[in-house]
Amino acid sequence: MTAPERLRFADGGAIPNSPLPVLAYHGVPGIGSPGDCAALFAANGWLGAWVDGIYTFHHFHSTAHEVLGIVAGSASVTLGGPHGTTVEVGRGDVLVLPAGTAHLNAGQSPDLVVVGAYPGGMWCDLRRGDPAERDEVLANIAAVPVPDTDPVHGPGGPLIEAWRQGVDAGGARPPG
Numbered sequence: 664m665t666a667p668e669r670l671r672f673a674d675g676g677a678i679p680n681s682p683l684p685v686l687a688y689h690g691v692p693g694i695g696s697p698g699d700c701a702a703l704f705a706a707n708g709w710l711g712a713w714v715d716g717i718y719t720f721h722h723f724h725s726t727a728h729e730v731l732g733i734v735a736g737s738a739s740v741t742l743g744g745p746h747g748t749t750v751e752v753g754r755g756d757v758l759v760l761p762a763g764t765a766h767l768n769a770g771q772s773p774d775l776v777v778v779g780a781y782p783g784g785m786w787c788d789l790r791r792g793d794p795a796e797r798d799e800v801l802a803n804i805a806a807v808p809v810p811d812t813d814p815v816h817g818p819g820g821p822l823i824e825a826w827r828q829g830v831d832a833g834g835a836r837p838p839g
Contacts, residue, residue: 665705670750672743672764678723681758683763683826685784687750688757688815690719691732695754700732700778708815710784714806716775724762724787725803730814731758731766731781732762737739741767744792747758757815762807763800765792782810 667686674680694700701712706792709730717731723743742763752758760766781787785807790800809827813820 667743667759667815667825668815669784669825670742670748672747675744675746675765675792677794677797678721678744678765679725679763679797679804679814680723680765681804684808685742685761685764686757686759687752687821687824688759690755691757691815692727694734694757694832696777697734697776697778700836701780702732704730704778704780704814707814707820708810708812709782711786712778712780714778716771716777717766720767721767721792723765723783723790723792724760724805725800726762727780727781727785727787728762729760729781729787731760732778733757734776734778736769736772738771738775738777740771741765741769746771753754759814763804780814781813782812830834 667688669684671684672680697714730779733752733754733756740752741747741749749769812818813822
């Protein structure tokens with residue numbers, strides 16, 4: 664089983680992030696094409712797959728968690744907002760972003776192809792960190808359930824342990 668890297672980001676005010684960690688899987692086998700990647704995610708309950716890139720502005724989703732699979736090319740992805748961390752991802756890497764976690768494409772190769780999906784087919788909104796929306800965003804994030812499956816490994820995957828520990832520790836709800 665591919666063990667993911669765990670990355671945590673503090674509440675940034677306008678960008679809430681999440682007390683749950685971002686999971687970064689490196690070198691996931693079997694996602695060599697958009698169809699293969701979408702099929703892996705779908706087999707593990709992450710649906711609504713799309714094929715595109717990653718926006719070049721800080722944004723987050725308050726109504727769904729998101730998985731991003733890198734099918735081709737590479738990118739520098741800044742996680743956690745303007746004061747976050749930039750990670751390098753390439754073919755075979757997968758990022759699992761809990762609701763509220765900011766992400767931005769800080770640079771990419773010309774051949775970047777990303778497949779994204781959401782647990783149980785949830786659909787996401789697009790937020791940029793407008794302070795006037797903070798109360799609504801926090802309420803949305805608090806209503807997003809922890810998924811039953813890991814998008815890479817299914818029901819017994821590392822996401823379940825990593826994210827349920829956050830819930831058990833009282834960390835599922837961002838501070839108001």
